[in-house]
Amino acid sequence: MEIQLKRRNNFIKITLLLAVLVIMAIFAVTQGNVKISVPDVVKITLGLDDSTTIKASHSFIVMQVRIPRILLSLLVGGMLSVIGTIFQALFRNPMADPYVMGVSSGAAFGATIGILFGVGGTFLGMGMVSMLAFIGAMITILCVYQLARVGGKVSTTGILLAGIVINALLSAAISFLMILFHNEIDRIVTWTMGSFGAASWEQLGLIFIPAIVGVGYMMTHARELNAMVMGEDEARALGVSVDRLKKVLLILASLLSAFAVSVSGIIGFVGLIVPHFFRMVFGSDHRVLIPVSFLGGGLFMLVCDTLARSLLNSMEIPVGIITALFGGPFFLMLLQKHKRRSEGI
Amino acid sequence: MIKAERINFSYGNQNVLKQVELAVEKGCFISVIGPNGSGKTTLLKNLCRLLQPQSGEVKIDALSIKAYKPKMLAKKMAVVHQEIQNTFDFNIHEVVLMGRYPHLKALQNESAEDLKIVEKTMHLTGIHHLRHKSMSTISGGERQRVMIAKALTQEPDLLLLDEPISHLDLKYQLEVLKLCKSLNREKQLTILTTLHDINLAARFSDVIILMHHGEIVKVGPPAEVLTSELIRNVYEVDVTVIHEPHLLVIPH
Ligand SMILES: Nc1ncnc2c1ncn2[C@@H]1O[C@H](COP(=O)(O)OP(=O)(O)OP(=O)(O)O)[C@@H](O)[C@H]1O
Ligand SMILES: [Mg+2]
Numbered sequence: 001m002e003i004q005l006k007r008r009n010n011f012i013k014i015t016l017l018l019a020v021l022v023i024m025a026i027f028a029v030t031q032g033n034v035k036i037s038v039p040d041v042v043k044i045t046l047g048l049d050d051s052t053t054i055k056a057s058h059s060f061i062v063m064q065v066r067i068p069r070i071l072l073s074l075l076v077g078g079m080l081s082v083i084g085t086i087f088q089a090l091f092r093n094p095m096a097d098p099y100v101m102g103v104s105s106g107a108a109f110g111a112t113i114g115i116l117f118g119v120g121g122t123f124l125g126m127g128m129v130s131m132l133a134f135i136g137a138m139i140t141i142l143c144v145y146q147l148a149r150v151g152g153k154v155s156t157t158g159i160l161l162a163g164i165v166i167n168a169l170l171s172a173a174i175s176f177l178m179i180l181f182h183n184e185i186d187r188i189v190t191w192t193m194g195s196f197g198a199a200s201w202e203q204l205g206l207i208f209i210p211a212i213v214g215v216g217y218m219m220t221h222a223r224e225l226n227a228m229v230m231g232e233d234e235a236r237a238l239g240v241s242v243d244r245l246k247k248v249l250l251i252l253a254s255l256l257s258a259f260a261v262s263v264s265g266i267i268g269f270v271g272l273i274v275p276h277f278f279r280m281v282f283g284s285d286h287r288v289l290i291p292v293s294f295l296g297g298g299l300f301m302l303v304c305d306t307l308a309r310s311l312l313n314s315m316e317i318p319v320g321i322i323t324a325l326f327g328g329p330f331f332l333m334l335l336q337k338h339k340r341r342s343e344g345i
Numbered sequence: 346m347i348k349a350e351r352i353n354f355s356y357g358n359q360n361v362l363k364q365v366e367l368a369v370e371k372g373c374f375i376s377v378i379g380p381n382g383s384g385k386t387t388l389l390k391n392l393c394r395l396l397q398p399q400s401g402e403v404k405i406d407a408l409s410i411k412a413y414k415p416k417m418l419a420k421k422m423a424v425v426h427q428e429i430q431n432t433f434d435f436n437i438h439e440v441v442l443m444g445r446y447p448h449l450k451a452l453q454n455e456s457a458e459d460l461k462i463v464e465k466t467m468h469l470t471g472i473h474h475l476r477h478k479s480m481s482t483i484s485g486g487e488r489q490r491v492m493i494a495k496a497l498t499q500e501p502d503l504l505l506l507d508e509p510i511s512h513l514d515l516k517y518q519l520e521v522l523k524l525c526k527s528l529n530r531e532k533q534l535t536i537l538t539t540l541h542d543i544n545l546a547a548r549f550s551d552v553i554i555l556m557h558h559g560e561i562v563k564v565g566p567p568a569e570v571l572t573s574e575l576i577r578n579v580y581e582v583d584v585t586v587i588h589e590p591h592l593l594v595i596p597h
Contacts, residue, residue, distance in 0.1 A: 227443055
């Protein structure tokens with residue numbers, strides 16, 4: 001009885017979340033330097049635009065600029081949040097984020113090299129800088145994974161430590177490069193704070209399938225993740241193939257974060273706080289937590305990116321700044337409230 | 346039911362289990378006793394495949410434990426560990442429900458039947474009234490009972506318990522052991538538990554295993570194992586053993 005009630009409640013909350021997400025997405029299309037009305041947006045997206053009433057430039061902005069950008073921010077936000085959820089469960093560590101395996105610094109290092117040596121051109125619809133970021137991330141993941149492996153098993157503490165060390169190492173290397181080539185500092189810094197400014201249908205196409213397949217796979221292992229949170233020994237006692245699950249999820253999740261980083265740069269914070277936020281609202285059951293993190297993370301990123309591109313008229317703010325600047329205080333507030341409630345004050 | 350055939354186990358170069366031989370019959374209630382560090386937990390972990398012996402073999406129903414698929418094994422045997430860790434908060438109901446995992450296929454939702462089993466084990470272990478509370482807001486003893494409830498929810502044939510009553514008050518020490526005993530008698534649930542309380546071990550067990558320095562010193566009914574001589578040798582404590590009205594070990 002109770003559990004059915006809970007399931008229905010969750011269902012209602014998820015539907016609400018989805019509804020808010022759709023409304024926000026439509027609203028976001030209207031926003032920007034050029035304001036476009038909701039009816040026009042609807043007409044354009046449904047292909048009902050006749051050139052007499054709607055400017056061609058508006059159709060172009062909606063179809064080629066804003067919609068791909070909005071979809072990309074939704075997807076990346078959702079991915080990062082789910083990856084954060086997975087890592088926090090696997091490491092049983094509330095501090096884990098999508099970049100624990102060194103993805104961020106690896107990608108940043110790759111991108112820095114790309115920017116400094118001015119490599120141009122595209123590959124599979126990805127700019128060379130993105131491509132190098134992806135390669136940098138992959139190499140780092142492999143290094144961290146190898147360093148943390150002891151006789152066929154990966155130790156989670158080993159990963160955390162190796163990740164931290166590699167992160168520090170590469171960050172130092174990046175700083176050094178920035179000092180050597182200080183006229184490129186702006187571009188590097190902008191890249192490391194994330195942006196959806198270059199969003200395109202190609203980029204979306206590139207990460208869509210990995211994202212959906214990856215998140216789908218993680219969703220099918222939600223129950224195992226629940227058991228993992230209780231401890232690896234507990235999970236084993238329940239019949240979970242712990243070592244295999246850990247390997248597959250570690251690799252899959254860091255691969256996804258490498259994809260995310262390569263299209264949008266490093267966007268911090270989202271993958272850390274969104275899972276915690278929804279854990280407070282929905283509890284720790286991953287069967288619910290993973291889908292709501294995906295939707296909620298997407299929504300959060302969409303809002304941040306819309307702010308990033310419309311707050312200042314003259315320029316775009318890197319979205320990573322917004323996620324931290326606006327998300328941080330909001331999260332702290334919630335944390336306080338939650339703490340008070342659980343302490344019965 | 347479960348058998349250990351001359352298992353040796355060492356952590357690094359510290360030899361913790363030495364040629365341990367053990368055979369547990371179905372429906373038996375067995376306690377493992379021994380001083381701190383004598384290897385009880387290590388033995389249990391070898392029996393449930395958390396640790397693999399360097400030599401020797403563990404067999405369940407005459408089949409090597411290595412041959413079991415994880416879920417198969419979890420349906421045969423449930424384990425309650427000595428330490429409990431939990432980073433993120435689940436409520437008690439969710440934790441106990443996890444015990445159904447080995448019985449469910451991937452993506453299969455818990456049926457009404459599964460939920461009924463969960464209700465039953467929560468009642469049996471006296472935690473039903475706590476079911477909405479989270480793991481971090483209950484006492485150590487309550488947490489221990491939650492873990493026992495989760496193990497029972499697995500509906501195993503064999504239950505391994507490591508110090509299941511170490512955090513429990515007097516009432517629940519008895520309640521939990523009585524519960525184990527009644528499941529043991531009525532449902533033929535085989536029980537192997539480590540215990541520090543020799544008198545409770547004597548009262549509830551059919552067989553007691555006495556361990557010392559990684560070796561089994563003596564196996565047998567309580568009256569044969571709990572002699573003042575053996576206890577002095579193993580625990581370095583002088584005791585008087587009374588046999589009437591029931592077996593009682595009194596330290597000097
Ligand atoms: N992970 C480990 N690494 C190395 N040595 C260990 C490890 N775990 C236990 N030991 C050692 O193995 C020996 C047996 O430990 P075990 O935990 O089996 O004892 P126990 O009989 O369960 O003790 P207690 O009554 O305190 O629970 C001890 O000497 C201990 O120091
Ligand atoms: Mg022990």
